[in-house]
Amino acid sequence: MMRIPIVFVVLAGLMVVKATDDSSNGNPKFVSRDSEEWKSCSWVGPAIAYDLETYPLQIKTDSDMGDEDEDLNIMFNTTENEYMGYITLVYTHGTPTFEIDGCTEDYWNPDPFTGVLPTEQEKVWTLTKTSTTITMECNDVEMFSYNFAQSDLPGCVASYSQNVGIIDFNYFGLAADFYRPKPSGIAA
DSSP states (O other): OOOOOEEEEEETTEEEEEEOOGGGTTOOEEEESSOOSOEESSSSOSOEEOOTTTSOEEEEEOOOTTOTTOOEEEEEEETTOOEEEEEEEEOSSSSOEEEETTTSSOTTSOEEOSSOOOOOSSEEEEEEEOSSEEEEEETTEEEEEEEGGGOOSTTHHHHHTSOEEEEESSSSOOOOOEEEEOOTTSOO
C-alpha cells in the first residue's frame, strides 16, 4: 500500500491539509476541513486527511439504478496512515446492503439496510462514526447504525474504535461524485 505524506497547515485561520502524491508529480492538493462546499471525488487522488469522528462526512452520488459497477466504498486509515478497514454500500441493484470490513461477515454475505432507500437518483449520504458505532443516512433517512460490539469477528472493536484520520473514496466503488463535511447548521 502506498503511503502519502500528509502535512497540516494553517492558512488564514483555516485548517488545511496538504497531501502530496507521487502519481500527481508532487503537486500539492489542499482540502479545507472548514469549508461546506462540495469537492469532487475525481481529483482527490488516493487519499485525503479527514477527521471522521469530529466531522460527519457527506457524499453525493447520482448513480443509475441497475448500474452494477457503481457501489459506494470508503476506505479508512488511522491518522498514522495505518489501514483500518472499509465500508461498502451496494444500493443500485438488488437489495440495498452494506459490509464493514472486519465486522460484518464478508463481501459475499452483506447485511441489508434497516431503512428504506430513498428513490431519488441524486442521493446525499451522511456517514457518522464514533468509537463504538458507524451510522449511515441517505437523504436524511437512517439506512443503518452498526455497533462494533455486535460483531462476532475478532478485531472489529479494536480496529474501528481508533480514530479515522484518512479516507479514500476510489478504492473499490465508483459511485462517490462529491464530498464535504456535514454542514454544522444541519442536525445530525
